[in-house]
Amino acid sequence: MTALTHLTMAEALDGLAKKEFTAVELTEAHVRAVEAVRPFNIFITETPDAALSMAKASDERRAQGAAGPMDGLPIAVKDLFCTKGVATTAGSHILDGFKPEYESTVTSQLWRDGAVMLGKVNLDEFAMGSATITAHQGETVSPWSPGAPGAWEKKIVAGGSSGGSAAVIAARAALGATGTDTGGSIRQPAGYTGTVGIKPTYGRCSRWGIVAYASSLDQAGPMTRTVEDAAIMLRSMCGFDPKDSTSVDMPVPDFRAALTGDIRGLRVGIPKEYRVEGLSAEIAALWEQGIAWLKEAGAEPVEVSLPHTKYALAAYYIIAPAEASSNLARYDGVRYGLRVEGGNLKEMYENTRGAGFGKEVQRRILIGTYVLSAGYYDAYYNKARQVRTRIKWDFDEAFKSCDVILTPTAPSTPFAIGEKMDDPVQMYLNDVFTVPINLAGLPAMSVPAGLGADGLPLGLQLIGRPFDEETLLRVGQVVEKAANFSAVPPFVA
Amino acid sequence: MSLDKATVAKIAHLARIKVPDEELEALAGELSQILTFVEQLNEVDTKDVPPMTSVAAQKLRRRKDEVTDGGYAAQVLSNGPETAEGFFVVPKVVE
Numbered sequence: 001m002t003a004l005t006h007l008t009m010a011e012a013l014d015g016l017a018k019k020e021f022t023a024v025e026l027t028e029a030h031v032r033a034v035e036a037v038r039p040f041n042i043f044i045t046e047t048p049d050a051a052l053s054m055a056k057a058s059d060e061r062r063a064q065g066a067a068g069p070m071d072g073l074p075i076a077v078k079d080l081f082c083t084k085g086v087a088t089t090a091g092s093h094i095l096d097g098f099k100p101e102y103e104s105t106v107t108s109q110l111w112r113d114g115a116v117m118l119g120k121v122n123l124d125e126f127a128m129g130s131a132t133i134t135a136h137q138g139e140t141v142s143p144w145s146p147g148a149p150g151a152w153e154k155k156i157v158a159g160g161s162s163g164g165s166a167a168v169i170a171a172r173a174a175l176g177a178t179g180t181d182t183g184g185s186i187r188q189p190a191g192y193t194g195t196v197g198i199k200p201t202y203g204r205c206s207r208w209g210i211v212a213y214a215s216s217l218d219q220a221g222p223m224t225r226t227v228e229d230a231a232i233m234l235r236s237m238c239g240f241d242p243k244d245s246t247s248v249d250m251p252v253p254d255f256r257a258a259l260t261g262d263i264r265g266l267r268v269g270i271p272k273e274y275r276v277e278g279l280s281a282e283i284a285a286l287w288e289q290g291i292a293w294l295k296e297a298g299a300e301p302v303e304v305s306l307p308h309t310k311y312a313l314a315a316y317y318i319i320a321p322a323e324a325s326s327n328l329a330r331y332d333g334v335r336y337g338l339r340v341e342g343g344n345l346k347e348m349y350e351n352t353r354g355a356g357f358g359k360e361v362q363r364r365i366l367i368g369t370y371v372l373s374a375g376y377y378d379a380y381y382n383k384a385r386q387v388r389t390r391i392k393w394d395f396d397e398a399f400k401s402c403d404v405i406l407t408p409t410a411p412s413t414p415f416a417i418g419e420k421m422d423d424p425v426q427m428y429l430n431d432v433f434t435v436p437i438n439l440a441g442l443p444a445m446s447v448p449a450g451l452g453a454d455g456l457p458l459g460l461q462l463i464g465r466p467f468d469e470e471t472l473l474r475v476g477q478v479v480e481k482a483a484n485f486s487a488v489p490p491f492v493a
Numbered sequence: 494m495s496l497d498k499a500t501v502a503k504i505a506h507l508a509r510i511k512v513p514d515e516e517l518e519a520l521a522g523e524l525s526q527i528l529t530f531v532e533q534l535n536e537v538d539t540k541d542v543p544p545m546t547s548v549a550a551q552k553l554r555r556r557k558d559e560v561t562d563g564g565y566a567a568q569v570l571s572n573g574p575e576t577a578e579g580f581f582v583v584p585k586v587v588e
Contacts, residue, residue: 099571101565101569101571101572202548202549203549203551216547245553246547246549248549248551310533311534311537314532332509334574335573335581337572338574339575345583345585348584350511353510354510354511355511362510363520363524363527365508365510366520366524367528369508370496370504382544383535383537385544385545385546386542387537387539388544388545390537392545392548441549466550
């Protein structure tokens, strides 16, 4: 039998149903795996005791015939989701000691459906980053890094900001993990680690109880090893929540039922503006391969145009910091987390925020404060929001002639920790293919599609119409099957 | 667009973030780089284009103006760095 930690969610559900193993056995195997991946600094907080008691309760439910759709599946939670009574840090010093008194809507739905929590995993501080290297708790190393754990020849990034989530699945220490995606933070790490990640349509998953970065862009989504598993997990995460004013009141489809494999006649848009300068030859080739796979399956590739693609990053780096500067105003040393005393209230605020926020977070807050300040609001913030409208219009127009769009997930294979880090703008270019989708509020996913010459994973991105995650998943599974991605990182638990 | 040290110090103060003087210069350079990068937006024709306020085609929902939650001050205060008598405690504000 396959090791319990190497099962997919679908296989694990099957094994649990057939009583081949119990949820406690499945969880114990994963708790050991969580210990084995410690050199990679994936977990900020491990919760083995909670995991085992949740697993025990799961076995009892199953014995009574009351098992939920994810019953007994051990998963990890990005440390951006508030979890009742369990430290929630957002990767920041400023949330030192914070233990939420409430549970985020998305995680509460996962527990409602029977999932088991292994712990909270690392991210870029406040989800601001593309490499999972800026957390106060240190950087996460990808299990794809060559060499023995702790004595790597080269430390490869897991991507970010949901890098801990991606790494934990790739290392076979969880069957799935929650992620959040503001500019690519689910899809890019999924692409970098050979895993599957979906950013659903804006409004599908409740944002309630998730530490906010840029509220008009933030969406939670599942990260898993297969498209089918993503469909299983997505269903539990989605759903209307009156506590989130932008949550959309729509029925949640059975996403797994959409995986028919039949994409005959489907029109697949290929945006010509994504052939950017600096796109590596192997990624261009993989993209061509992806088009060929879909054609073989009966789909029809069509060229589409998204003329404002090149402006998406610039718009994003105004809108996201603007919203962040407002959202992060709440960390002031009064109600939770770190407090650094000062001579008066204002000094206390300044000292707390100066000591509590890392460099990248400070940079973004300052940019946001600047673009929202009197005299610059129209020139920067309003201009960016107008460009955002044009980006959305581009997609509306493109979807008149296609049903789904295929692009690469990232412009290169993952880089090593320490590379690309001097210049913030260079670092931002990692997100060039993913950011436009957040600005347009669309669903998109990354599917592992191959390995680069350096032996590191490459992903393809699919973009769907609003609320059409079903087509996205259906096409995603066709890509997954054609790519037959079976590479495993040098280290697995 | 290039920011000088004094402007960065002013923004930092507006954002209530203490930035040591010796870091202002480097920070001014980084922020200027970002602002230069975003200047390309001026190439886009946005005449008569509405600034996006909501990406989902929906209006904000309304609900009845009534109390639906509350009554647990102890939980609200439980993460406070300093609390007393059911309040958060802060340094003296009024002289």
